[in-house]
Amino acid sequence: MTDDISPRFAQDLVRSQVDLRLAEAGASEASRAAAVKAMLHASLVGVDSHGVRLTGHYCKMLGGGRLNKNPQLKVAKRGAGSALIHADDGLGHYAAYKAVEVGIDLAREAGVGAVGIQHSSHFGAAGAYALAGAEEGFVTFATTNTDSMVALFDGAQKFHGTNPLAFAAPVPEGRPWLLDMATSSIPLNRVLLHRSLDKDLPEGVAATPDGQPTTDPHEADMLLPLGGVDYGYKGAALAGVATLFSALLTGTTLDGDFIPMYGGDDISTPRNMGHFVLVIDPDKFAGRDVFLRAIGRYLESLRGSPVREGGRVMAPGDREWAEMDKRRAEGIPLDPDTVRFLGLA
């Protein structure tokens, strides 16, 4: 857990230490380069749960054998606009960035590239891959399913993961439009933070083991889907969309069937996680120029629209880019365990 009083470290130093630790754990140059890039993205935009704090976890799984140190990606083109990647149980980031590349190549010809990934592992922040496509000028969607920790609507069991949906799109100037959202209202980390601070949770974001909504972080055992007590059927269905694309289309593991990411005894069996990346070439629709002018006008209209008293209107990504600027200037805040593991203390 990082907060305002956590010590901060320059991104270049953090990057090189993360790379060093993964190299020591045996990760191939190509697979660790992808993991470092994705973790740095997360740590810079403020998604600390998926950032460089995972370095120690990945190193442990490389050592235990769950993660293949030297994965050989196999890309099978399945149609003019579709491909399946066998990730060979390596760091998930490696296959996911590759899927974006493959998706872009497909989209240039077919207009759209849909890439499923099998036999992968935790890939960090889905937004990293949506962003990678948008930075090349393509509208990009990335998703994954993950370990169960979110109740169904009216459910009394951890069913879906926090299953993210990430979309990004190029803009005429500046950084892409970027949405990277969990389909729960809050991440599990938020519950742990409130527990450590002994501070009530908002209404409708977490539940007891019986599925009863609770604001007591000590009683909270699972998350509730986006939409809360009244409209959580929407968030639960969106989590299902992530599972549908990532696991059902690729024939990989369902949320409830994963060997636990953390805490289990088994660190040697691969988890066969699936992901899905969709890339769209604006040139194959109304055209890139039309698209860029339209999104520019859309964002101008959005950012200039009237604001509720005391509020602030932002486009998806604006908060993340502001955080990135701050962290580039002031450093990345790190928790004590990560500081020690990276040898920064």
Place this chain on the structure above:
Amino acid sequence: MTDDISPRFAQDLVRSQVDLRLAEAGASEASRAAAVKAMLHASLVGVDSHGVRLTGHYCKMLGGGRLNKNPQLKVAKRGAGSALIHADDGLGHYAAYKAVEVGIDLAREAGVGAVGIQHSSHFGAAGAYALAGAEEGFVTFATTNTDSMVALFDGAQKFHGTNPLAFAAPVPEGRPWLLDMATSSIPLNRVLLHRSLDKDLPEGVAATPDGQPTTDPHEADMLLPLGGVDYGYKGAALAGVATLFSALLTGTTLDGDFIPMYGGDDISTPRNMGHFVLVIDPDKFAGRDVFLRAIGRYLESLRGSPVREGGRVMAPGDREWAEMDKRRAEGIPLDPDTVRFLGLA
């Protein structure tokens, strides 16, 4: 507005009267067949706001010239997996069903078919098109942007439409998995219903003209995005996804720029609405058999999972299919204006 005391009418009778009225208004056989099909879908699954009650509205727009009575769809293939359809300002349902057909043809070869639609008009329930693809065995996504009536997160202006996201997927037996969700918590209709009943709204679903959340249906001037007061940035961004696919990629009208669907003086100028349909062939990923087995197991696990006391766990679509069975047996409830317009009184 329909409710439990509304009179009910057999679907065949309703269908033939809707078709008759659209024919009298001059709609071509092909375009009105699509509109009738989509409206009946909505009326059967309980989405009355997008069902046959719109017949009168569409007839008025056919008479006024906003809607082209005899649209000639132009399909431009843009890549092996992509196409753009010019809807020729006809009933939107016509172009949208055509987009599903085109998408399926593309997906059979390319693995995925992405179809943008330009120069269209209101297409009713997005779920009708996702469903049409799923009934043919394809995972299908359909979306549209619509007239502004939802605030941004912290916004004080109607910015996005209720911009639906609809997904559907084939299942081994029975009716498809179906999600058709507005990106607001509730539809505008719900506010009007509560206003007529003088009954408070739930928290966090509507706001005053200043953007202040309100539960008073008489004060409510706009909807709030899914996620409510705390997490509405997610719903607002999802509404943006609908706009991005439907309007920005196709170069059509932004939510705030539409000539009003209702109530404006202008019923002669086409609205140049955009939609987007994405079709995926499971055979081009892990295979149709793998997909069907996986979604079967997923749904079995979902429907059999523990339930919160007093609650009920359902898969997306289950509520709709139950309502369809009921309405097929007991008839479609219709409001008095629609009963009169269809000549059923």
